[in-house]
Amino acid sequence: MTKDRATILETQALSARYGRIEALHAVDLDVGAGELVAVLGPNGAGKSTLLRSIMGLTDSSGTVRFEGEPLPRRDPVAVARRGVVLVPEGRGIFGPMTVAENLQLGAYLIGGRGPAFDQRLERVLTLFPRLKERLDQAAGSMSGGEQQMLAVGRALMAEPRLLMLDEPSLGLAPQVTAEILQTLASLNRGGLSVVLVEQKAPLALQIAARAYVVAGGTITARLDPREITSHDQLARYYFT
Ligand SMILES: Nc1ncnc2c1ncn2[C@@H]1O[C@H](COP(=O)(O)OP(=O)(O)OP(=O)(O)O)[C@@H](O)[C@H]1O
Numbered sequence: 001m002t003k004d005r006a007t008i009l010e011t012q013a014l015s016a017r018y019g020r021i022e023a024l025h026a027v028d029l030d031v032g033a034g035e036l037v038a039v040l041g042p043n044g045a046g047k048s049t050l051l052r053s054i055m056g057l058t059d060s061s062g063t064v065r066f067e068g069e070p071l072p073r074r075d076p077v078a079v080a081r082r083g084v085v086l087v088p089e090g091r092g093i094f095g096p097m098t099v100a101e102n103l104q105l106g107a108y109l110i111g112g113r114g115p116a117f118d119q120r121l122e123r124v125l126t127l128f129p130r131l132k133e134r135l136d137q138a139a140g141s142m143s144g145g146e147q148q149m150l151a152v153g154r155a156l157m158a159e160p161r162l163l164m165l166d167e168p169s170l171g172l173a174p175q176v177t178a179e180i181l182q183t184l185a186s187l188n189r190g191g192l193s194v195v196l197v198e199q200k201a202p203l204a205l206q207i208a209a210r211a212y213v214v215a216g217g218t219i220t221a222r223l224d225p226r227e228i229t230s231h232d233q234l235a236r237y238y239f240t
């Protein structure tokens with residue numbers, strides 16, 4: 001990380017287990033304020049467990065600091081209120097509810113329909129015009145890409161300072177994926193710090209300032225995307 005940037009998120013020796021399986025082992029990761037960091041790695045690497053441990057959605061040991069202060073453990077709502085919001089794997093939207101209702105739920109985390117609600121909603125709908133046209137539609141009846149946009153939009157309604165996304169491209173067509181990643185890049189240019197978990201490494205590396213590779217529950221490489229010039233080079237990190 002460049003030294004002139006403050007650290008917004010830092011994990012130290014973060015470990016998590018499911019019964020006898022240690023899914024995450026002693027992970028040290030940091031994210032600079034305003035930085036977009038990618039987390040890459042194969043299936044079962046521990047990427048989701050890493051995000052869930054930061055959010056307090058699963059038991060973990062080690063420390064997680066956000067803006068210099070430890071984050072509460074096993075209290076995801078408190079973590080979100082501190083400004084760390086997760087767009088989970090599989091999106092986690094409420095299918096029978098409308099798009100508007102899903103967006104309102106995102107805002108409830110930080111106190112519901114306060115005076116800033118309309119402004120935030122307007123910003124999200126400007127970012128994702130397709131949601132604006134579908135406010136009264138059941139969320140579950142939208143296309144996969146639109147549902148992912150809603151998941152990101154709902155997270156933004158909670159006013160994160162750090163947005164974490166777990167494989168937002170899963171199951172989406174390349175065109176829609178590109179659209180969503182470009183939106184993330186633009187949010188990041190506006191100052192939002194982002195942790196992007198992605199298996200589609202070449203896509204994530206196009207917009208990330210730095211990347212970590214996770215495999216077998218540990219960080220196996222720290223990458224500068226500018227140094228990755230070929231798929232072969234990238235593959236080495238996955239299979240060594
Ligand atoms: N609830 C659970 N109970 C038991 N084991 C789990 C649980 N969740 C994950 N694991 C195990 O922990 C390891 C890491 O899983 P995790 O979901 O974090 O990987 P991942 O990198 O996100 O994979 P993917 O790319 O497939 O989403 C895997 O071996 C997985 O089987």
Ligand SMILES: [Mg+2]
Binds near residue numbers: 047048089
């Ligand atoms: Mg996962």
